[in-house]
Structure formats: structure tokens, C-alpha cells
Amino acid sequence: MTIAPGKPEIYRGTRIPSPIPTVLQLDQSLREDDDILQVNFGPNHPSTHGVLRLIVDLDGENVVSLAAVVGYLHTGFEKNMEQKTWWKAITYPERIDYVSFQNNELAFVLAIEKLLGVEIPPKASWMRMLLCELNRVHSHLVWLATGALELGAISMFWYCFRERERILDLFELCCGTRMHTRYFQAGGLAEDIPRGFFPECRAFTERMPGAVDEYETILNRNAIWLERTKGLGLLSAADALALGQSGPVLRASGVDWDLRKNQPYLAYDEVDFRVPVYYNGDVYDRYRVHMVEMRESTRIVAQALDRLEGMFGEPWIVDDRRFVLPPRHELHTSMESLIHHFKIVTEGYRVPEGEVYVPTESPRGEFGCYVVSSGGPKPWRVKFRAPSFVALEATATCMSDALVADLIAIVGSLDTVMGEVDR
Amino acid sequence: MTYEGVPGLVETKEAYGETTLILDPARLREASFHLRDEEGFNVLADLAATDYLGWPQSKEQVAGYKGSAAGRNINAPGSWGLARLPDPRATRFCVNYHLLAIPDGRRVRVQVWVEDGDPVQSVVNVWPTADWHEREAWDMMGISFEGHPNLVRILMDDDWEGHPLRKDYPIGGEPVRFSGEE
Numbered sequence: 001m002t003i004a005p006g007k008p009e010i011y012r013g014t015r016i017p018s019p020i021p022t023v024l025q026l027d028q029s030l031r032e033d034d035d036i037l038q039v040n041f042g043p044n045h046p047s048t049h050g051v052l053r054l055i056v057d058l059d060g061e062n063v064v065s066l067a068a069v070v071g072y073l074h075t076g077f078e079k080n081m082e083q084k085t086w087w088k089a090i091t092y093p094e095r096i097d098y099v100s101f102q103n104n105e106l107a108f109v110l111a112i113e114k115l116l117g118v119e120i121p122p123k124a125s126w127m128r129m130l131l132c133e134l135n136r137v138h139s140h141l142v143w144l145a146t147g148a149l150e151l152g153a154i155s156m157f158w159y160c161f162r163e164r165e166r167i168l169d170l171f172e173l174c175c176g177t178r179m180h181t182r183y184f185q186a187g188g189l190a191e192d193i194p195r196g197f198f199p200e201c202r203a204f205t206e207r208m209p210g211a212v213d214e215y216e217t218i219l220n221r222n223a224i225w226l227e228r229t230k231g232l233g234l235l236s237a238a239d240a241l242a243l244g245q246s247g248p249v250l251r252a253s254g255v256d257w258d259l260r261k262n263q264p265y266l267a268y269d270e271v272d273f274r275v276p277v278y279y280n281g282d283v284y285d286r287y288r289v290h291m292v293e294m295r296e297s298t299r300i301v302a303q304a305l306d307r308l309e310g311m312f313g314e315p316w317i318v319d320d321r322r323f324v325l326p327p328r329h330e331l332h333t334s335m336e337s338l339i340h341h342f343k344i345v346t347e348g349y350r351v352p353e354g355e356v357y358v359p360t361e362s363p364r365g366e367f368g369c370y371v372v373s374s375g376g377p378k379p380w381r382v383k384f385r386a387p388s389f390v391a392l393e394a395t396a397t398c399m400s401d402a403l404v405a406d407l408i409a410i411v412g413s414l415d416t417v418m419g420e421v422d423r
Numbered sequence: 424m425t426y427e428g429v430p431g432l433v434e435t436k437e438a439y440g441e442t443t444l445i446l447d448p449a450r451l452r453e454a455s456f457h458l459r460d461e462e463g464f465n466v467l468a469d470l471a472a473t474d475y476l477g478w479p480q481s482k483e484q485v486a487g488y489k490g491s492a493a494g495r496n497i498n499a500p501g502s503w504g505l506a507r508l509p510d511p512r513a514t515r516f517c518v519n520y521h522l523l524a525i526p527d528g529r530r531v532r533v534q535v536w537v538e539d540g541d542p543v544q545s546v547v548n549v550w551p552t553a554d555w556h557e558r559e560a561w562d563m564m565g566i567s568f569e570g571h572p573n574l575v576r577i578l579m580d581d582d583w584e585g586h587p588l589r590k591d592y593p594i595g596g597e598p599v600r601f602s603g604e605e
Contacts (some may be wrong), residue, residue, distance in 0.1 A: 115439070215513060354438055355473075393551075
């Protein structure tokens, strides 16, 4: 693998279990041993980020076999979306991953727009990017808070949730709800950006770098934290690619790959930011990637604010009445607009036939949306490429020669949200 | 970029800026090794199966879909609306492999079309990440993968009947226990 030249290999060869790549199987010679203890880790365990069940065989404190069982949160989002009109279906992707809702919503909205062949106004593009980056910080904060909490650093939880509250307040100010905002509409945004959002958001961007400094002060030189994260859960670049990893997990393994940089969407090619890459492929490096990404996302938010403040009065949604609701004031004066509004709301708009796959960089990695349209008012098929689902496939590989105490740190570091895994 | 050398290539389509390769299902694994080793597609980003049962239009807007809905062609001249549409039965399932080449960032969609019950060759030994994706396709669509080491349900219960994402599986069709309707 020549992706990180000059860096030593994390380990030689491959550690992906064989023949089943996602199940670490118990060695036959150990099976006869009486001391093997089988433990069901979950599904209702406080540190499984939802309802994940790991069936683990323990030899003393060593994990000798592992199989992940998922599906406890399966709610049939994809099936439900086939029954809803396009604009109603936008609410579903947010609920799939309840921590990075706006990034998920974005992927589906971009897919609709790709099928419709519509160019959105720059204001909508920049605002979407701003919210997605705020959402990335929010997601990383939840990851850091719960990840540190699981390893016993309970104070991190309070510090991270302090900043998380401020982000949720920003969402509330802008969209009316704290989570599951449904602010993105095919063609742009659902509403104009409200007054008072910019100064509040500016204050947040000024506060956030200092907050990340605080987190690092707590953790970076904390002997317990370092002991429990360094050199654990190793995943080499080659194994990460073979297992389809993306996002922070891939970047911690030394692969410089970020869709925002490598395949830019929205206005990511117009902002200045750095993609953190670390080369040890362990839990600590995944933590480092998350920390740097929080700083970089805050920088993107600040740049987007600079740009958006100069866009006062510009349209926030494209003026294309094929799929955009008529403005509210027209409904009081124009019968045609009222009929049109009624038609779009009840029947839904039609999206041209075809199939598209739209990949976006969600906080957890490549969140892809594969959509098939039959030309009707409802999607024919929607499939989400959930980065958490793929990240969990790497558990067995990361867990080779791990101790049971490290299991929590390793599973936590893969940053999975079970809602997204099970969909 | 052309993909002329891919084994079993039936057709190449370009739509919405995306390339779709339609492959012969019998040569899928051979083609996968070729795509990984010769063309550099080292990541399987996603695997998505689609059920085209009851697909409404006779147009071939979706790559690889051949056939049309059963029914009468009321526009056929001179037939008084009684002409049958040709080829009423189309291939039902489509399995899409979204491939990605890191670091150069090329993407391609590979499609194979199969009937209900036809096995598809597993690509777990080409891209290990296919393990759970194929289990999901089996669970949700009932497409069996030949050579998969552990093809069991993943999202639904082990004793679940039916494959929920099929078009003929009703929404809300599962029995509700203790509802008085049993």
C-alpha cells in the first residue's frame, strides 16, 4: 500500500479473520478448555451506543472470539420511504442517524436534486455547509463525551455537552427544532436564515477552539487515557480499505481520503481546511482525528459565516415551481398558487426516472444514498450506505489480542450509531 | 476511461454523470477480481439490491432494465387498443456494487440482473466488506449469494419469514401479537 509513503506499517500482512471477515472465531484448541467463558456484551449495555450485542469468548481477560449481532434497532426506514412522497421522505434520513441528522438529510436531498438536475442558490449551498459542519462538531462532541465517559472520564461528558447545547440552540434558532431539523428542501432551504443567527453562530465559532483546548488539556496528558487508547484496536491501511472503512477510522489508519476534499460537493472547494491524517491506526489516533476535525469544522463554519453575511436578501431556494412550494404570501392572493401548493403537498412532485448514488462525508465517513426513481411521486428504492454499519465490520479485525477492558474503548472508537447500522 | 477489458461486460451506460457496467452474473467474481486488481477499485463502497417487480414504465431509463409491464398497448396503430405489449416479463432483481478507487477517486457502478431464486456469486473474497452487505441483501431482498461463508439474516430475526424490502411484501404486513385478530 503506497498511500502513506515513508511511514512504517502498522502491522505486517492482514488481520482480517478468515473465512468470515467479520467474525473472530474461537481457536479449536481452546474450545476444549474449560476456562473459556462466553459473555453476551449487550444488547442492553450502557456503553454500546445503542443496542449492539457482541458475543465474546473470554480466556481469562483475553478476547478469543467475537461476533457482532446487529438489527435490534431495525425500523425499516428504506421500506417506509418507498411509501412516502419525495418531500415527505426527506424527514426519514435524519432519524436514521440521530447524531448527525443534517448530514444524512443532505445526502438524500442532493440525490433528489441530482435526479431533478437543479442548481441550488449559493446561499442555500453555503448555509447547508455551515449547518453540516456544526452538525459534525455536534456529532464528534457526542462521540468524545460518551467515549471518554465509557473509559471513566465522566467530567468530559459535562464539558462536551456544554458545547453541544450551544450547537443545538443554534439549530433551534435556525430551524425551530433542536434535532431532526428538516431544514433542507429539494432546491434549497425550507426558510430564510433568521435574524440573530449570525451573531450567535459567530460567538460559537469564537468559543469552540478554546473548548477543544480544554478537552485536550483534560485528555492529552492524562495517563489513564493514554494507557487505555494508545496501541489498541490496530487497523492497517490495507485492512481498512479492504473492509471498506471511511471517515475518521480510515484517516487514523494513514489514508488521506476525505470526500469534502477529494470529491467536493456543496462549496467545500471554496473553503480552506485541513484533513487530519494519522498513521498509527489505533484508538488514540482516531481520537486525534476527531479533535482536529472539530477545529477544522469550526474554521469552515467561520468562513461560511463570512460569506453568508454578505448574502443578505438573496434567494434561499431555487425558483422552480415544479417542486418548490409557492411562497406563503402568494397563497392569499392567487388561486393558481393555492392549487399548485395543494397539488405539491398532497400528490407530491415527480422526479425523473433514473438511478443515482450520492456519496457525502458524514461525521462517521462516507454516507451514500442510492436512489432509484421510476418517474413517480415516490422513490422506487432508497438505499443508504451507512458508515457505522461498515465500521462495525472492522470490530473483529481490531479486536485481535485485545483484553476485555479494551473492547469498550475499541468499539467506542469506531464511532458507530446503532440507528444508522440497523436503519 | 473505458472498461472494455472487464470480463463478462454486457453493456456500459452513462447517466447523471455516473458510469454503470452491466455484467453477466456468471462471470461476476472474475470481473470483480479484474476491477480490483487491474482497474484499481480497491473499495466496495456499497452494495444495493433493487426489486423491479411492477416497474411502471416500459422505458429503459434505468441501466440494464429490459422489458416492460404486462398490459395492452393502447397506442399501437391499427390494433384498436388490443395489442399486447412485447416481453411482459422482465428480470426482477438488480444488484448494484458501488466501487471506489482510492486515491484517484474514480467511481463505477457494477450491476448484475437476476431472477428470483438465482444465486449471485459472492464477492467476499474480493472485498471482505461485502460480508455484511451481502447478508443484508439476502435478508431484505432474498437474493442468495453463492460462496458466502455465513449467509444468515442480519437485520431481521433469525426466524423471520419473507424478505421485507421486496415489492410484494406488504408494509405493516407482519402479524401483531396479542392484538385479538389472531
